[in-house]
Amino acid sequence: MSQGRMIDAHAMLGEENHLRLEADELLRRMDANGIELALARPMGSELAVNHRAGNDRVTRSPSRIRGLVSVNPWFGQAALDELNRCRDLGAVGLFLHPSRQGFMPTEPIVDPIVGRASDFGWPIMLHTGTYIQSDILAVAELARRHPKTDFIAGFSGFTDMWFELPGVFGSVANLYMDCSMIWGVAIEEIVSLHGSSRVLFGGAEPRNRYSVVLKMIGRLKLSPEQLRDLVYNNAQRIYRLP
Amino acid sequence: MTVIDFHTHLDSNWFERPLIDRDSFIASMDRCGVDIACIFTLMGFYTDCPGANDRLAAHARAKPDRLVPFITVDPKLGAAAVEELERCLADPIFRGVKFHNWLQAVACSMVKETMLEVLRRSARAQLPLLFHDGTPPYSTTFQIADLARWVPEATIVLGHAGLADYVYPAGQLIRELPNLYACYCGPKVGDLRYLLEAGGAEKVLFGSDFGFGDWRMLAERMDDVYEAGLGPRELELVMGGNARRLLRLPESAAAQGRPRNAS
Numbered sequence: 106m107s108q109g110r111m112i113d114a115h116a117m118l119g120e121e122n123h124l125r126l127e128a129d130e131l132l133r134r135m136d137a138n139g140i141e142l143a144l145a146r147p148m149g150s151e152l153a154v155n156h157r158a159g160n161d162r163v164t165r166s167p168s169r170i171r172g173l174v175s176v177n178p179w180f181g182q183a184a185l186d187e188l189n190r191c192r193d194l195g196a197v198g199l200f201l202h203p204s205r206q207g208f209m210p211t212e213p214i215v216d217p218i219v220g221r222a223s224d225f226g227w228p229i230m231l232h233t234g235t236y237i238q239s240d241i242l243a244v245a246e247l248a249r250r251h252p253k254t255d256f257i258a259g260f261s262g263f264t265d266m267w268f269e270l271p272g273v274f275g276s277v278a279n280l281y282m283d284c285s286m287i288w289g290v291a292i293e294e295i296v297s298l299h300g301s302s303r304v305l306f307g308g309a310e311p312r313n314r315y316s317v318v319l320k321m322i323g324r325l326k327l328s329p330e331q332l333r334d335l336v337y338n339n340a341q342r343i344y345r346l347p
Numbered sequence: 348m349t350v351i352d353f354h355t356h357l358d359s360n361w362f363e364r365p366l367i368d369r370d371s372f373i374a375s376m377d378r379c380g381v382d383i384a385c386i387f388t389l390m391g392f393y394t395d396c397p398g399a400n401d402r403l404a405a406h407a408r409a410k411p412d413r414l415v416p417f418i419t420v421d422p423k424l425g426a427a428a429v430e431e432l433e434r435c436l437a438d439p440i441f442r443g444v445k446f447h448n449w450l451q452a453v454a455c456s457m458v459k460e461t462m463l464e465v466l467r468r469s470a471r472a473q474l475p476l477l478f479h480d481g482t483p484p485y486s487t488t489f490q491i492a493d494l495a496r497w498v499p500e501a502t503i504v505l506g507h508a509g510l511a512d513y514v515y516p517a518g519q520l521i522r523e524l525p526n527l528y529a530c531y532c533g534p535k536v537g538d539l540r541y542l543l544e545a546g547g548a549e550k551v552l553f554g555s556d557f558g559f560g561d562w563r564m565l566a567e568r569m570d571d572v573y574e575a576g577l578g579p580r581e582l583e584l585v586m587g588g589n590a591r592r593l594l595r596l597p598e599s600a601a602a603q604g605r606p607r608n609a610s
Binding site: 123317324 | 507511512514537540541545559564567570571
């Protein structure tokens, strides 16, 4: 598939159980698949507890990899201080994992973190699809409370929250879809119902592969303009990338 | 290489959503290079298991070289569920048993006596039992794996190899339990290598969940295997060899030479 310029809106760096990926290997995979830029977040211990190490990893990668940094909202002021440090390191967005980090998206501890990210103009991706804390509808509630901030449903509720997608994207205008793990029919349904401005291509490397996602995207019944929105325009716009 | 899809649904609808018919289903298999599909009900998880079983058997009789039906019973019905199992076991066209405890709204431990009977009788008939896994509260991977301990002579298949959030324990459990297998249906390329290393290539079977959507859903799930860079032996086992063994299909059971990896 050749869609011209492509931005991967969801890659993962570090190590988590059987998954591991270093920046140089991600770059190799990007080159092999024509990916211009990847937005990467930490995983494993660097997502759950060692945030500074994970944030250093994703922000100090080569320039074609931009950092989606993470903090645990339970750390309060220390988390806000870490976000300030990450801004100075060039981060472009925030990633939160309510299940791994142990909070409900609607809990008050989350609001200051969202507020700081909003001050920086950062979109916020939250993991969705794992029951209880990572309920996609809980993320939608958070997005309703902060209508001026863009939220991305990481993994788009993969798997068994997929049937919530049409309703949740219809009711929350500042919620975006991460296409890195979900199947093509779900993407087509969202585009047909809500347009192509809210879907983001992602590779979910190293769990998924660019080759798999790009084949899936290549089979979508979308116009060239819609495909360009998906693989490049939307990420470029909401992350304010050059 | 014979390709066997160990996890599909062939039904007329899922509530308000119409599903593809048998001819389209077979055409999709042809397009994607699938020789044989194990077919499960969908609406039969909610109501009228006997009717669902009869419809699946009719599909398989119409395409006996392509479709392998699995039995579904409602364990909440107790003795009636066991009777329905026996009715179907008397028909050799059925080669497996399928449960979806999440959709069937019952944990196996809530109906343990019935489930023990189902597991034992299926084991005596040498039929594998595939359970949806990866979804709380009734279908966690741990709940399903426990069934392999309840009846060690039964062959239990995790229907989604942990799905999204239970892949790591799925690998641990198929390594630990000799009668537990994983249907690679939902996890991604980065998970497949782990499952094979954890459990061995003989413990992982390809499945697609096809029946929802059109042929592209099947193609996507096949990409999840073909893009993993497996060696020839691993590929043959995952894509058909293991399923053939569990289903006790003869070597001559499948057509050969269909196209691969539709684009």
